[in-house]
Amino acid sequence: MRTRPLKVALLGCGVVGSEVARIMTTHADDLAARIGAPVELAGVAVRRPDKVREGIDPALVTTDATALVKRGDLDIVVEVIGGIEPARALITTAFEHGASVVSANKALLAQDGAALHAAAEEHGRDLYYEAAVAGAIPLIRPLRESLAGDKVNRVLGIVNGTTNFILDKMDTTGAGYQEALDEATALGYAEADPTADVEGFDAAAKAAILAGIAFHTRVRLDDVHREGMTEVTAADFASAKEMGCTIKLLAICERAGDGASVTARVHPAMIPLSHPLASVRGAYNAVFVESDAAGQLMFYGPGAGGAPTASAVLGDLVAVGRNRISGATGPGESAYAALPVSPMGEVVTRYHISLDVADKPGVLAQVATVFAEHGVSIDTVRQQGKDGEASLVVVTHRASDAALGGTVETLRKLDTVRGVASIMRVEGE
Amino acid sequence: MRTRPLKVALLGCGVVGSEVARIMTTHADDLAARIGAPVELAGVAVRRPDKVREGIDPALVTTDATALVKRGDLDIVVEVIGGIEPARALITTAFEHGASVVSANKALLAQDGAALHAAAEEHGRDLYYEAAVAGAIPLIRPLRESLAGDKVNRVLGIVNGTTNFILDKMDTTGAGYQEALDEATALGYAEADPTADVEGFDAAAKAAILAGIAFHTRVRLDDVHREGMTEVTAADFASAKEMGCTIKLLAICERAGDGASVTARVHPAMIPLSHPLASVRGAYNAVFVESDAAGQLMFYGPGAGGAPTASAVLGDLVAVGRNRISGATGPGESAYAALPVSPMGEVVTRYHISLDVADKPGVLAQVATVFAEHGVSIDTVRQQGKDGEASLVVVTHRASDAALGGTVETLRKLDTVRGVASIMRVEGE
Numbered sequence: 001m002r003t004r005p006l007k008v009a010l011l012g013c014g015v016v017g018s019e020v021a022r023i024m025t026t027h028a029d030d031l032a033a034r035i036g037a038p039v040e041l042a043g044v045a046v047r048r049p050d051k052v053r054e055g056i057d058p059a060l061v062t063t064d065a066t067a068l069v070k071r072g073d074l075d076i077v078v079e080v081i082g083g084i085e086p087a088r089a090l091i092t093t094a095f096e097h098g099a100s101v102v103s104a105n106k107a108l109l110a111q112d113g114a115a116l117h118a119a120a121e122e123h124g125r126d127l128y129y130e131a132a133v134a135g136a137i138p139l140i141r142p143l144r145e146s147l148a149g150d151k152v153n154r155v156l157g158i159v160n161g162t163t164n165f166i167l168d169k170m171d172t173t174g175a176g177y178q179e180a181l182d183e184a185t186a187l188g189y190a191e192a193d194p195t196a197d198v199e200g201f202d203a204a205a206k207a208a209i210l211a212g213i214a215f216h217t218r219v220r221l222d223d224v225h226r227e228g229m230t231e232v233t234a235a236d237f238a239s240a241k242e243m244g245c246t247i248k249l250l251a252i253c254e255r256a257g258d259g260a261s262v263t264a265r266v267h268p269a270m271i272p273l274s275h276p277l278a279s280v281r282g283a284y285n286a287v288f289v290e291s292d293a294a295g296q297l298m299f300y301g302p303g304a305g306g307a308p309t310a311s312a313v314l315g316d317l318v319a320v321g322r323n324r325i326s327g328a329t330g331p332g333e334s335a336y337a338a339l340p341v342s343p344m345g346e347v348v349t350r351y352h353i354s355l356d357v358a359d360k361p362g363v364l365a366q367v368a369t370v371f372a373e374h375g376v377s378i379d380t381v382r383q384q385g386k387d388g389e390a391s392l393v394v395v396t397h398r399a400s401d402a403a404l405g406g407t408v409e410t411l412r413k414l415d416t417v418r419g420v421a422s423i424m425r426v427e428g429e
Numbered sequence: 430m431r432t433r434p435l436k437v438a439l440l441g442c443g444v445v446g447s448e449v450a451r452i453m454t455t456h457a458d459d460l461a462a463r464i465g466a467p468v469e470l471a472g473v474a475v476r477r478p479d480k481v482r483e484g485i486d487p488a489l490v491t492t493d494a495t496a497l498v499k500r501g502d503l504d505i506v507v508e509v510i511g512g513i514e515p516a517r518a519l520i521t522t523a524f525e526h527g528a529s530v531v532s533a534n535k536a537l538l539a540q541d542g543a544a545l546h547a548a549a550e551e552h553g554r555d556l557y558y559e560a561a562v563a564g565a566i567p568l569i570r571p572l573r574e575s576l577a578g579d580k581v582n583r584v585l586g587i588v589n590g591t592t593n594f595i596l597d598k599m600d601t602t603g604a605g606y607q608e609a610l611d612e613a614t615a616l617g618y619a620e621a622d623p624t625a626d627v628e629g630f631d632a633a634a635k636a637a638i639l640a641g642i643a644f645h646t647r648v649r650l651d652d653v654h655r656e657g658m659t660e661v662t663a664a665d666f667a668s669a670k671e672m673g674c675t676i677k678l679l680a681i682c683e684r685a686g687d688g689a690s691v692t693a694r695v696h697p698a699m700i701p702l703s704h705p706l707a708s709v710r711g712a713y714n715a716v717f718v719e720s721d722a723a724g725q726l727m728f729y730g731p732g733a734g735g736a737p738t739a740s741a742v743l744g745d746l747v748a749v750g751r752n753r754i755s756g757a758t759g760p761g762e763s764a765y766a767a768l769p770v771s772p773m774g775e776v777v778t779r780y781h782i783s784l785d786v787a788d789k790p791g792v793l794a795q796v797a798t799v800f801a802e803h804g805v806s807i808d809t810v811r812q813q814g815k816d817g818e819a820s821l822v823v824v825t826h827r828a829s830d831a832a833l834g835g836t837v838e839t840l841r842k843l844d845t846v847r848g849v850a851s852i853m854r855v856e857g858e
Contacts, residue, residue, distance in 0.1 A: 023722060027580065033765040034577050034645070130575060136723035138567070138575035146559060146567035148463050149743020151456065216463070276729065279708065293452060293740035294565035297730035300705065301723060311722035314578020328757030336462040 002037035006321050009043040009074050009099070011065050011090055012081035013053060016104060016131070017044070019310035020078060020317075021056055031314070035321035039076075043068045045090075065090055074099040075324050078313060080131075084108055091116060095123040100324060102316040104131035104309055110205035110221040113212065117333035126329050128316035133206045134159050134285045136308030137301040138315070143213045143289070144331055150291040152214040155253040156428060157287030158280050159206040161303040162197035163229050163249040165189045165283045167268070171246050176234050189283050199228035200266040203251045211253035211264040214289070216337040219253075219264050225344040227267035236422050239354060239393065242382075243426070245270040246278050250427055254347075261342040267425060270352055275428040288428075345402030350379070350429070352395050354421035355411065359390040363416045367392060370414070374407040375399070389418060395426065430461065434469035435750050438503050438528070440494050440519055441510035442475045442482060445533060445560070448739035449507060449746075450485055460743070464750035468505075472497045474519075494519050503528040504753050507742060509560075513537055520545055524552040529753060531745040533560035533738055539634035539650040542641065546762035555758050557745035562635045563588050563714045565737030566730040567744070572642045572718070573760050579720040581643040584682040585857060586716030587709050588635040590732040591626035592658050592678040594618045594712045596697070600675050605663050618712050628657035629695040632680045640682035640693040643718070645766040648682075648693050654773035656696035665697075665851050668783060668822065671811075672855070674699040675707050679856060683776075690771040696854060699781055704857040717857075774831030779808070779858070781824050783850035784840065788819040792845045796821060799843070803836040804828070818847060824855065 008024070010017050024031065024041055032038040044056055045065035053061070062068055069077055069090050077094040079101060081087045087108050091101050101120065103109065109116070109132050120127040130140045134157070143152065158164050162184060169180040181198070184190035196202045204224040211219040229249045240247050248271050253264045271278050276298050280286040285303025290296050302308040323329055357363045364383060371378050377397040384391045396404070404423075411417050437453070439446050453460065453470055461467040473485055474494035482490065491497055498506055498519050506523040508530060510516045516537050520530050530549065532538065538545070538561050549556040559569045563586070572581065587593050591613060598609040610627070613619035625631045633653040640648040658678045669676050677700050682693045700707050705727050709715040714732025719725050731737040752758055786792045793812060800807050806826040813820045825833070833852075840846050 019722070023578065027578075030580070030645075030766075031578060034763060137726060138571035141570060141575050142567035145748055146570050146744040147740065148747035149452065149456075149460060149745075150565075150740040151459070216459075276708075279705075291740065293448070293736040293743070295731045295734075295737055297566060297728075299726075299728060301726035305724075307722040308724055311576065311579040311720065314722070315575040316578075318577035319574055322760065323757075326757050328752075328755045331751065334463060337459075 001032065002325060005038040005040035006035065006075040006324060007040050007042035007073055008076045008078060008317065009045070009068050010041065011045045011077060011079045013044050013046045013056070014080070015306040016080045016309045016313065018053060019306040020080065020313050023310055023314055025055055031318065034318050036325050037321065039317070039321060042074060066093065069094040069099065070097050072097050076317060076320055077101050078317065079103040079105060080313065082107065084111060088112055092119050095119045095125050098123065098125070100126035100320045102313055102320055103127070103129045104313055105129070106132040106202065106205040106209060110208040113209065114218055114333060114335070121332050124329060126320045126323055128320050128330065130316050131309045131312035133209050134287060135301070135303040135305060136311045137285060137287065137299050137303065139287055139299055140213060142299065143210070144334065147289070147291055147294065150293045152289060152291045153255050154290040155210050155214050155287060156277065157210070157251050158248055158277055158285050159251045159287065159303060160197055160203045160249060161283030161285055162190045162194065164280065164285070167229065167232065167247055167249060168281050170232070170234065171237055174234055177230060177232060198230050200226045200249065203249060203266040207251035207253055207264045207266050210251065211262055212335065214253055215255065215262045215339060216334045217262060217339040218335045219262065219341055223264060223341040225265035225267070229268040232268050233422070236424060239352060240270045243270060243352065243395070245272050245426065247424070248277060252427065256342045256346060257348070261340045263342050263347050265344060265347060269425040269427040271428040277428060345400060345405070347401045348398050350396055350398055350426040351404050352393070352424045352426055353408070355392040355394070356418040356421055357390050357392050358416040358418065359385050359388055363390070364392065366414060366416055367394070367411065370410045371396070371407055374403050374410065376403050376407050391421070431466035431754060434467040435464065435504040435753060436469050436471035436502055437505045437507060437746065438472045438474070438497050439470065440474045440506060440508045442473050442485070443509070444735040445509045445738045445742065447482060448735040449509065449742050452739055452743055454484055460747065463747050465754050466750065468746070468750060471503060472500070495522065498523040498528065499526050501526050505746060505749055506530050507746065508532040508534060509742065511536065513540060517541055521548050524548045524554050527552065527554070529555035529749045531742055531749055532556070532558045533742055534558070535561040535631065535634040535638060539637040542638065543647055543762060543764070550761050553758060555749045555752055557749055557759065559745050560738045560741035562638050563716060564730070564732040564734060565740045566714060566716065566728050566732065568716055568728050569642060571728065572639070573763065576718070576720055576723065579722045581718060581720045582684050583719040584639050584643050584716060585706065586680050587677055587706055587714050588680045588716065588732060589626055589632045589678060590712030590714055591619045591623065593709065593714070596658065596661065596676055596678060597710050599661070599663065600666055603663055606659060606661060627659050629655045629678065632678060632695040636680035636682055636693045636695050639680065640691055641764065643682055644684065644691045644768055645763045646691060646768040647764045648691065648770055652693060652770040654694035654696070658697040661697050662851070665853060668781060669699045672699060672781065672824070674701050674855065676853070677706060681856065685771045685775060686777070690769045692771050692776050694773060694776060698854040698856040700857040706857060774829060774834070776830045777827050779825055779827055779855040780833050781822070781853045781855055782837070784821040784823070785847040785850055786819050786821050787845040787847065788814050788817055792819070793821065795843060795845055796823070796840065799839045800825070800836055803832050803839065805832050805836050820850070
């Protein structure tokens with residue numbers, strides 16, 4: 001074992017950072033044995049220096065994160081601040097001053113992963129970020145290492161615990177969206193401003209990262225089609241149950257039709273109860289991976305929280321620490337496939353559409369004709385009368401999003417169609 | 430990209446080996462891009478040289494595996510022969526002649542992992558074996574890398590597809606063991622001699638490997654308590670259903686009571702239907718991992734088969750190939766914790782015991798007294814009369830295996846106890 005310690009700076013000391021510091025202290029001997037050298041907490045950059053931080057030497061605490069990463073004697077910088085700036089500048093500066101970086105920053109990786117990887121490579125350092133996607137669940141490493149000899153075709157996952165908690169609550173109690181959100185907020189599963197979660201921004205960042213790694217190409221956050229789950233209703237869950245389905249907010253990354261492009265999207269979708277993702281409860285995350293040789297794999301676990309995220313950060317810390325000692329670097333960005341990202345219109349899937357229609361003869365024929373004209377084949381139709389109006393539930397065969405969009409646009413113009421109550425994709429069949 | 434190819438020798442060209450060779454050929458460009466150098470199949474050692482092997486140049490085929498691994502120009506040797514010898518000698522010789530090794534050999538790793546790791550280290554080479562446990566499911570790498578900064582407390586898994594297929598069939602159809610085994614054999618899920626699977630030898634080898642990696646200690650095959658599943662009956666499944674459980678053959682590796690030792694065991698057990706492992710169907714595998722910081726993780730996928738196993742082998746091939754180019758080695762054996770393995774008697778769990786007893790007053794009191802005398806606390810008792818005899822189903826609270834064993838021994842001596850119909854552990858609660 002090397003006796004000179006690896007010097008680690010911690011940027012951010014909130015829920016995750018404080019847990020990283022705690023485990024680094026309490027499990028110091030184990031970490032040293034696994035890395036091959038002791039690790040030393042060399043500095044902790046925080047915004048509020050006066051806050052009492054149990055177990056952290058106040059002499060290590062600084063508000064000047066930039067000065068910390070410029071020290072030049074750091075081996076590893078752990079970035080758990082989140083957000084774009086100052087995280088981006090700090091990571092870049094860390095590389096310039098010879099440190100490797102472990103980050104949990106999904107937003108930054110999704111937006112600027114390529115530039116950060118390039119900076120790491122330029123300086124011969126590592127950039128690891130297992131904690132950026134699905135918390136403690138090993139996912140980045142399995143995708144970029146374990147499956148490196150395979151061809152991944154699809155990644156289908158529940159990667160946001162807040163929205164899964166809300167949807168699970170709606171499913172099991174019949175609650176509406178607002179009621180379930182209120183409970184999630186009260187229990188600390190949702191933030192005061194839940195926008196990033198419920199509008200799918202968080203999941204979209206993870207989808208961009210996963211798609212890039214899975215398909216060895218570059219997928220930017222803007223490439224990801226994103227729909228939130230705020231408009232999912234109790235009625236949608238009732239419809240899903242009739243289909244033998246439940247509703248999940250899914251991140252879906254796929255090779256498109258001929259394999260020459262990829263797609264990435266986040267939206268609520270019906271998924272059969274028999275699918276392993278359907279039984280992922282509460283704030284848990286799970287990601288389904290389909291590949292040529294391995295077939296179907298699933299990775300399941302807590303997707304967030306201080307300790308689970310710290311577990312992922314520290315796993316990376318051990319790997320990066322070993323690399324520092326041996327003078328090697330781990331796998332960098334693998335984007336050689338350079339596949340274009342197809343627009344949402346080219347995504348092919350099935351749809352569940354609820355229409356409010358006039359309750360008179362010929363309406364079904366009229367509606368069916370519109371589907372046919374747009375080349376969207378109908379699987380099943382269910383018609384229900386209610387108070388002079390009727391509802392029509394159409395489930396389609398596989399069709400492109402563009403064709404479905406055109407169908408719905410035409411349907412909306414029909415006099416006999418009073419409204420489109422909901423459109424939901426059906427996945428995982 | 431390096432232009433000089435990495436030379437790979439393949440030992441064994443059966444179901445797995447031929448799939449490895451096929452993917453190496455058809456995905457050569459992808460593998461080269463991911464490794465940073467082309468890979469060249471430099472030789473294939475087989476037992477039957479005359480067999481036609483599609484896509485493999487006959488000039489590469491040899492029956493002299495020893496001469497192949499002694500060539501001295503090999504970068505990587507892929508061992509998919511299985512069994513102890515000649516695999517062990519060939520791997521050792523490969524290290525001596527400068528090659529790194531990728532193996533899928535669970536029996537050998539479980540028996541001689543320490544010596545093989547030592548040989549790899551002595552020669553500065555890699556020994557990777559993701560394919561040895563749970564086929565395509567990334568498990569070795571997550572345990573030894575992703576969770577390297579965490580403390581794993583328990584590994585609980587279905588790691589044998591054949592027995593899971595049989596037990597699932599018994600569960601869903603009510604079939605007996607022999608009938609379900611016959612179907613597994615007919616469908617190719619069980620081998621003509623199913624001993625290694627149904628008697629738990631295969632699962633025990635995997636348990637030894639998993640326990641060693643999870644707890645950073647050395648666990649040999651002989652340290653693993655092993656019970657097969659040939660005596661599980663349709664009546665056991667009926668009892669399990671009454672408990673809200675199903676029956677799985679589980680590999681269980683745990684830290685023992687005070688954390689100063691570990692245990693590893695393979696046996697059939699009841700597991701609640703609400704546990705994620707309960708819904709693992711057919712020949713699939715799944716492994717549940719519990720750790721201090723990450724909490725509960727699950728890894729799920731196909732546990733065997735040519736293509737899935739090849740996926741794991743090729744993932745290792747890419748990692749080892751990258752290491753060859755950079756001159757680094759990946760993580761070797763981590764056994765620094767050097768924890769003793771406690772005997773089965775010290776394992777603490779719950780038990781479901783079915784007794785055939787005389788149908789007369791006082792029997793229950795007598796039986797309950799025996800449990801009390803051995804310090805085994807009873808959770809529930811259910812008594813059912815049938816034809817002058819009665820059956821007594823006792824479910825205990827947590828107790829040591831030794832205490833339970835003593836209890837059963839005393840029970841067998843009671844005149845009023847006609848027989849012990851079954852004893853089944855209850856796990857995953």
